[in-house]
Amino acid sequence: MSNLLEIRNLEAYYGPVMAIRGVSMEIPEGQVVSLLGANGAGKTTVLKTISGAMVPQKGTVSYQGRLITGRDPDWVARQGIAHVPEGREVFPFLSVDENLKMGAFSRRDREINADLERVYDYFPILKSFTKSQAVNLSGGQQQMLAIGRALMLRPTLMILDEPSLGLSPLLVQEISEIIKRLNAEEGLTVLLVEQNAKMALDLGDYGYVMEVGRIVMEDSCARLKEATDIQEFYLGMKDQGVRGRRRWKQRKTWR
């Protein structure tokens, strides 16, 4: 089994603030890898350095055996890495159809329309809004649109940053199913960042746990689910977990 993506000793800063402190990860081809961690742990920063939105001070990112560190994010995307950023970043005043077409911006092949239909198959709800502006969609629909738009790139690797954030349990379930299907049916490799540890561990083959900029634990998701630390802190099986989550909510409001 070969690694589609390897990151080695990444360090990245926001001005003087060191956001990640030597992170290494491997994403094997065809797998779903989950990255867990409390808010502020540095998960988004890791994803941004992978997709080129941030340049790391140290360390390397290699994709399909090639160094991609420091390349522009649009170039990275054209290599087949689709990044679905946190917060449903759609093009608000383009229609759903146009949003999806923008996902295929770099493609010149003739199968774009077929892929458009495929995305509507995965997300039938979007089909009824093709001409509406994305800003008029609900949060869950926007998240689906963002994922669908990423699919239009025909990616080899999809990076998802907290796709479940702010969605109803039903929608979380639906998005989980779709990620599972994409991985099984299309052979899509997935790097999934989640606060929702249950979702991440259920979906993932392998998992990493981050705390204040470092990877503190890694194992198969099956084994991570059994680990008592994980159960306490992330699956909320003790008071500590609940308190931790409350603190997270407070932080959400001032950020």
Place this chain on the structure above:
Amino acid sequence: MEIIQLLISGVSQGCVYGLIALGFVLIYKATEMVNFAQGDVMMLGAYVAITFTSIWGWPYYWAVPATLLVMAGVGILLERLLFRPMIGEPHFAVLMLTIGLGFVLRALAGAIWGSEPRALQMPYVGDVLRMGEVVVGYENLAIIAGTALLCLLMWLFFRFTTVGLAMQAASQNQLAAFYVGIPVKRIFMLVWALSAVIAAIAGILTAPVSLVDPLIGFVGIKAFAAAIVGGFGSMPGAILGGLLVGIVEQLAGLYLPPGFADMSAYVLLLVMLVIRPQGLFATMQKKKV
């Protein structure tokens, strides 16, 4: 009849304001930079056209496309050399840079073409269209028709071409545009090229009416007022703001004491900022570029 005559003059002058305002808005929407040299880019475009026609004697059907091509190159050069390095710098620094650029362009034009006003010879200059008592010069009609045609082309471009959509996408959500693989930097370069071409079109259209000298770019200040009146950030708003400023100016010239006409754009701007600070097209601005 006089009023219709005035309205037509107002509309044709307003079209020029509107085109320059369009350039402001395009660049602002995409890069959040305000290019105060937009009027001077128009001046440069007019001089390039004069060079090709009057000085080098090219026929206008070569000179006009060549001017647009040269000015697209100028736009690209400005972006690459001056404004791309300014991405992420404070707004006032960019503002100062564009004001400085205006000074440089005016000085350059003075050095190359002198400060004597020059005329751009277009084939339609001098003819008039008579509709009853109303007499309209073809150069005014050309401004109105040219602007209308350009607006139509722009609408088609932004609505139906992939590059046009990508420009909108990059303006609406830069990060997401990067993540879907849109070469955002190249798109910004095209936006600068497009706004320089639009400025050049404004210059070519207006040059037969008002002679060209190195200072005609100051009309950009009125166009800037027009862009704000239109909602700064809306393309239809820019054109409408321009038309409004042009018409109000003519009416002020007719009904108010001398001197008021030149002020009227700013009075309109003030009134607008008080009664409708978001501009004419605030709601539309939320919808399309």
